[in-house]
Amino acid sequence: xxxxxxxxxxxxxxxxxxxxxxxxxxxxxxxxxxxxxxxxxxxxxxxxxxxxxxxxxxxxxxxxxxxxxxxxxxxxxxxxxxxxxxxxxxxxxxxxxxxxxxxxxxxxxxxxxxxxxxxxxxxxxxxxxxxxxxxxxxxxxxxxxxxxxxxxxxxxxxxxxxxxxxxxxxxxxxxxxxxxxxxxxxxxxxxxxxxxxxxxxxxxxxxxxxxxxxxxxxxxxxxxxxxxxxxxxxxxxxxxxxxxxxxxxxxxxxxxxxxxxxxxx
Numbered sequence: 001x002x003x004x005x006x007x008x009x010x011x012x013x014x015x016x017x018x019x020x021x022x023x024x025x026x027x028x029x030x031x032x033x034x035x036x037x038x039x040x041x042x043x044x045x046x047x048x049x050x051x052x053x054x055x056x057x058x059x060x061x062x063x064x065x066x067x068x069x070x071x072x073x074x075x076x077x078x079x080x081x082x083x084x085x086x087x088x089x090x091x092x093x094x095x096x097x098x099x100x101x102x103x104x105x106x107x108x109x110x111x112x113x114x115x116x117x118x119x120x121x122x123x124x125x126x127x128x129x130x131x132x133x134x135x136x137x138x139x140x141x142x143x144x145x146x147x148x149x150x151x152x153x154x155x156x157x158x159x160x161x162x163x164x165x166x167x168x169x170x171x172x173x174x175x176x177x178x179x180x181x182x183x184x185x186x187x188x189x190x191x192x193x194x195x196x197x198x199x200x201x202x203x204x205x206x207x208x209x210x211x212x213x214x215x216x217x218x219x220x221x222x223x224x225x226x227x228x229x230x231x232x233x234x235x236x237x238x239x240x241x242x243x244x245x246x247x248x249x250x251x252x253x254x255x256x257x258x259x260x261x262x263x264x265x
Contacts, residue, residue: 010060024065042069057224065131074135097125103203106130114261135201139190147202208241
């Protein structure tokens with residue numbers, strides 16, 4: 001199927017999914033503006049990057065949007081966002097939402113509300129359409145897998161909870177212990193380890209390897225009619241993670257993230 005046929009099947013203009021995608025695009029335009037203003041590097045990642053290369057925009061059935069940046073830039077961005085975001089957007093991380101327990105941030109649209117299939121968001125303060133911002137760090141894959149294990153019990157508690165008020169307290173304790181004790185110790189250890197591998201920030205449940213010389217210097221690519229930053233050698237970058245990313249998946253086995261979605265404006 002070509003792009004026109006895929007759009008007609010999955011996200012025609014006016015469909016709920018297409019409206020969600022256009023709202024995510026609005027968020028990305030704002031983040032791009034802020035990053036340019038403060039000289040913060042980021043790049044399209046994951047399915048968003050595949051969509052840019054393979055479709056010139058969103059993968060037609062995709063209902064999320066991801067960007068990545070080095071952790072040093074991520075920390076800088078977290079500092080400037082509260083003063084830079086327009087009123088219709090909200091930063092969501094552990095400092096702005098006490099029940100949020102991911103180790104990466106979301107930028108939320110306050111003019112909508114969605115509920116995800118995994119139901120992790122059921123007690124979060126902000127529940128609008130969002131884009132994900134992932135920090136990237138230099139550390140061995142084995143170390144990253146270790147951090148996945150040190151936080152993994154949070155997800156089990158939340159999935160099996162029959163008492164959310166008490167469960168969130170347990171989740172928060174695990175989160176804080178890792179953030180304040182485990183991760184700083186491992187980051188200190190990383191400074192003496194001879195590794196060139198980059199991967200998601202500690203505690204984030206994705207550990208595909210990335211390589212600096214495939215990402216930098218950043219290039220740009222068209223995404224939904226706009227130019228956004230992408231890895232310099234995006235082909236090698238994507239093939240390391242996904243293999244033949246130009247091949248469409250089995251369209252009968254797609255798994256959406258969103259369960260319900262409503263727009264206020």
